[in-house]
Amino acid sequence: MEIYQGKKKQLYLEKNSIAHLFSFPVEEFMEVREYQRDDWIIQEGMRPAFLFYVLEGKAKIYITHQNGKVSLINFINENEYIGEMELLHDVYYTKGIQALTKTVCIALPMHYYRTKLLEDTKFLRELTRFLSVKATLMAAKYSQLLAFPLENRLADFILQTADEGVYKEKHVVACDYLGISYRHFMHVLTQFCNKGYLQKEGRTYLIKQFNSLDALAEMLKNK
Amino acid sequence: MEIYQGKKKQLYLEKNSIAHLFSFPVEEFMEVREYQRDDWIIQEGMRPAFLFYVLEGKAKIYITHQNGKVSLINFINENEYIGEMELLHDVYYTKGIQALTKTVCIALPMHYYRTKLLEDTKFLRELTRFLSVKATLMAAKYSQLLAFPLENRLADFILQTADEGVYKEKHVVACDYLGISYRHFMHVLTQFCNKGYLQKEGRTYLIKQFNSLDALAEMLKNK
DNA sequence: TAAAAAATATGAGATATCTCCTATTTTTGA
DNA sequence: TCAAAAATAGGAGATATCTCATATTTTTTA
Known part of the structure; x- marks a missing residue:
């Protein structure tokens, strides 16, 4: 993890304005931090000292359960907050946040800014929308998880994460996200190949029948 | 549904102060409404014209999926908002809200108060916490749904809804909440009886082994 | 208050998903 | 750069969950 200093920090903030987020100056104690892929921005169970706002990059939210299973709860994207729950609540089980790509965010020390933030309409309105x-x-x-079988959710996941018609997520990550065993995941993925929806190409999968997958994924949405 | 008028409204508001919610007067266009058990406070897909705040009672949030399944997403309790999503977002799929007990709430017409509410720090801070x-x-x-089998979630549901050691939810409601078929629900419930956790008594179930159920439910929690 | 609708109950067989196992390939770290 | 760890891959059998079917009881409604 790198903390931008001096000129670098200044230049970055000029290119990435945060003026719309707060109605009071936050620069004094604010840091600009850059994390690399797979870095832990917050470790599970460890209360963070900062409120983060992601300017660039993408991250994952993980939680570990008592039965040993690990769930990938959600993704965090640009223009989203990290640590806002800890800002608002004294008691909170902190989830793990891991960078998925290079991630740059601003970090505000909570103990300096907490009170001021909670009185700032601009910030509150933004945070309210986000929440x-x-x-x-x-x-x-x-x-959706209550109501649909894996087939639909997997189709949705494939379409959401595919890049130019190619699916290449790690199977392990997909299993954590979908909450299923590796074995069963492979089984259903193979079915998708057998049905002609996907075509295996080395370690990646080409989307061959977008419409079939899309029909499955569309079932999840409310009209 | 009954709308409290004149003296009745006035008296109710004296006993149930809402002064802590807003920093500007809302009484003029505000209504106090009382719904009976099973009344629909909001119908699914119909955008509500009011922001509600529940003063008394309990309600359920339902959504209907394209495959015909109905999910009971969550319960709404006293001191919670209804319709806040529609206040914040122009495009939003409105879920159905059904009263579970007699429910009294205040109702603020959105088109009168929307702008003012979104500028009110007091309201925003409350709403932020709620969200x-x-x-x-x-x-x-x-x-939890990703990581645990029905057994744990059912134990949790039983303990959460039981009243003085007696479980008496409707099976149909429990199935919508747990996202499982009626058939399988009965199967697992019968297992709980066979194991001695519960004892069937007419249409209700007595909790016989609190500790066993609690151990199953505790697995869901993060320490 | 009788007919219709909803809720309870249970059997039987099909399908989805899990656990355990083993082997190979790829990535990581000392 | 090599050994260890992680990820991929798939077989076999067990368990969880679903669908369909049918009957009875309770609640709702015209």
């Missing part, structure tokens, strides 16, 4: 989207998304994912 | 709890709860439920 409402997050709550809605989690509710949607929850009810 | 953060909601997002956290949904994330927890989502990851």
